[in-house]
Amino acid sequence: MWTTEVQTMILRGIGETLYMTLMSTLVGYVFGLPLGITLSVTDKDGLSPNTKVYKVLDVIVNVTRSIPFLILLILLIPFTRLVVGRSTGSTATIIPLVVAAVPFIARMVESSINEVDQGVIEAARSMGAGNIRIIVNVLLVEAKTSLITGSTIAIGTILGYSAMAGTVGGGGLGDIAVRYGYYRYQSDIMIVTVILLVILVQIFQSAGMLIANKTNKRLK
Amino acid sequence: MAEIEIQNLSKRYETKDGIVEALTDVSLSIEKGQIYGIIGMSGAGKSTLIRCINFLEKPSEGKVLIEGKSLESLTRKELQKQRESIAMIFQHFNLLMQKSVLENVCFPLYIQKNSRKEARARALELLEIVGLADKKNAYPAMLSGGQKQRVAIARALACNPKILLCDEATSALDPQTTSSILGLLKEINSRFGITIVIITHQMSVVREICTDVAIMKSGEIVEHGEVAEVFAHPKSEVAKELILKDTNTEGDNNLENTISRIHHGEQIRIVFSENSSFEPVIANLILTFKEPVNILKASTKNVGGVAKGEMILEFKENSTRKEEMKAYLTEHGLAIGEVINNVDH
Numbered sequence: 001m002w003t004t005e006v007q008t009m010i011l012r013g014i015g016e017t018l019y020m021t022l023m024s025t026l027v028g029y030v031f032g033l034p035l036g037i038t039l040s041v042t043d044k045d046g047l048s049p050n051t052k053v054y055k056v057l058d059v060i061v062n063v064t065r066s067i068p069f070l071i072l073l074i075l076l077i078p079f080t081r082l083v084v085g086r087s088t089g090s091t092a093t094i095i096p097l098v099v100a101a102v103p104f105i106a107r108m109v110e111s112s113i114n115e116v117d118q119g120v121i122e123a124a125r126s127m128g129a130g131n132i133r134i135i136v137n138v139l140l141v142e143a144k145t146s147l148i149t150g151s152t153i154a155i156g157t158i159l160g161y162s163a164m165a166g167t168v169g170g171g172g173l174g175d176i177a178v179r180y181g182y183y184r185y186q187s188d189i190m191i192v193t194v195i196l197l198v199i200l201v202q203i204f205q206s207a208g209m210l211i212a213n214k215t216n217k218r219l220k
Numbered sequence: 221m222a223e224i225e226i227q228n229l230s231k232r233y234e235t236k237d238g239i240v241e242a243l244t245d246v247s248l249s250i251e252k253g254q255i256y257g258i259i260g261m262s263g264a265g266k267s268t269l270i271r272c273i274n275f276l277e278k279p280s281e282g283k284v285l286i287e288g289k290s291l292e293s294l295t296r297k298e299l300q301k302q303r304e305s306i307a308m309i310f311q312h313f314n315l316l317m318q319k320s321v322l323e324n325v326c327f328p329l330y331i332q333k334n335s336r337k338e339a340r341a342r343a344l345e346l347l348e349i350v351g352l353a354d355k356k357n358a359y360p361a362m363l364s365g366g367q368k369q370r371v372a373i374a375r376a377l378a379c380n381p382k383i384l385l386c387d388e389a390t391s392a393l394d395p396q397t398t399s400s401i402l403g404l405l406k407e408i409n410s411r412f413g414i415t416i417v418i419i420t421h422q423m424s425v426v427r428e429i430c431t432d433v434a435i436m437k438s439g440e441i442v443e444h445g446e447v448a449e450v451f452a453h454p455k456s457e458v459a460k461e462l463i464l465k466d467t468n469t470e471g472d473n474n475l476e477n478t479i480s481r482i483h484h485g486e487q488i489r490i491v492f493s494e495n496s497s498f499e500p501v502i503a504n505l506i507l508t509f510k511e512p513v514n515i516l517k518a519s520t521k522n523v524g525g526v527a528k529g530e531m532i533l534e535f536k537e538n539s540t541r542k543e544e545m546k547a548y549l550t551e552h553g554l555a556i557g558e559v560i561n562n563v564d565h
């Protein structure tokens with residue numbers, strides 16, 4: 001069974017999975033980071049409390065987060081078609097992955113920023129720093145380690161989601177696992193893809209923690 | 221014109237349990253070059269008061285004038301600009317933990333749009349002043365409490381402030397480190413002419429470096445004046461209590477216990493000023509009245525650079541002449557105060 005054909009397929013699967021995961025995480029942060037910052041800043045103990053903005057964003061995030069990913073995937077098919085032109089394949093899968101990732105990432109960012117010591121913020125304020133300056137030079141800097149740890153978790157989750165997208169022809173390792181393992185009863189190929197997924201998650205996790213620890217100046 | 225003028229300041233907070241009045245009609249004026257101590261037990265409102273001086277807390281009523289300019293009248297941008305001349309240091313130092321010592325000191329300079337090069341040069345100068353130039357590349361986590369506070373002081377001085385606010389700046393430090401930090405503050409005050417406002421709950425801090433003191437209790441200033449004067453003639457209960465506690469922090473901590481245990485006769489606290497220490501007053505008192513007094517505690521203290529003697533005396537339980545004896549002591553230039561026995565610990 002380990003023909004060159006299968007080997008190329010699995011290699012391509014790895015490539016697609018990486019592509020979907022990394023692209024979705026990247027785009028997810030493009031939207032999720034500002035959203036998370038806004039949540040934290042407009043919260044009642046935030047830099048610039050604004051109950052209305054907070055409540056609206058809070059509800060949107062909660063609603064999106066509570067829709068199971070598989071259902072979100074199907075719900076978004078028309079939207080995906082509109083943006084990408086088709087609803088299958090790894091590029092198309094990025095759309096629902098981003099939609100699922102943004103609120104998740106926003107919450108991670110929010111909680112990382114909320115952990116920043118109020119005293120440091122007060123000190124910056126006492127020096128005449130404005131809110132933008134505080135966000136860029138205090139909040140994001142002090143929350144750095146926590147943000148990196150958060151992104152590691154986000155990548156792991158998105159990778160899992162991308163595998164789930166395989167059920168609707170999303171491409172990547174998940175797609176292979178479903179097609180061969182589920183529809184054709186070739187459990188050996190399925191097991192291999194699962195092992196590969198586990199290895200990928202492990203690599204991201206270790207790399208993320210390594211970077212987080214390296215950049216953490218709180219440790220001696 | 222006073223450097224800092226606080227007029228009829230009140231601050232109320234709304235909490236779940238109703239309205240809490242943190243400050244009630246506080247007025248104070250602090251002159252240029254003073255080291256002004258604001259002392260009180262925790263919850264007295266001193267932290268709120270110091271935060272009103274740079275408007276980190278907006279007062280509910282009243283005014284804060286800095287060099288005659290009311291902070292209330294400023295726009296947000298103007299207030300941010302004004303804050304550059306009012307530096308602040310904190311109990312927990314509040315340094316950026318993820319940035320090096322040098323970058324921490326550079327931070328306020330970046331806010332003022334200095335270039336990286338200028339900021340670093342100035343920051344190095346300041347680290348030199350606080351004696352930490354060799355730690356410039358270290359991170360705050362590697363420093364001791366005293367060193368962190370020195371970095372915070374360097375950071376506070378970066379923008380050439382006119383005023384330095386110290387919020388319990390030595391409360392997290394051990395006595396020796398406290399002394400060295402206070403020494404540094406004193407030096408800064410005389411070298412750069414910076415007005416310093418110190419919030420503390422330790423009388424020893426006020427005694428060591430302050431020129432003037434205000435004593436706070438439940439959101440109000442109950443007494444204020446020159447440190448030497450307040451130390452010698454405390455009028456309010458809180459002042460007496462704080463001074464007595466200060467007496468006990470040096471040497472034996474059990475004095476309060478000792479006093480209450482052997483408490484029989486009336487006790488008084490006397491303070492010797494410079495000229496009264498030449499004469500053996502206590503010995504003469506005993507010889508004159510032929511009645512023994514018990515010396516419970518005696519010490520010499522540095523009050524704003526002047527040595528002051530302090531004693532706690534106890535009269536005989538059934539002494540009939542104690543009023544006369546007190547008068548004798550007053551005549552001989554001693555300040556007399558009563559000792560409060562129900563000091564809460």
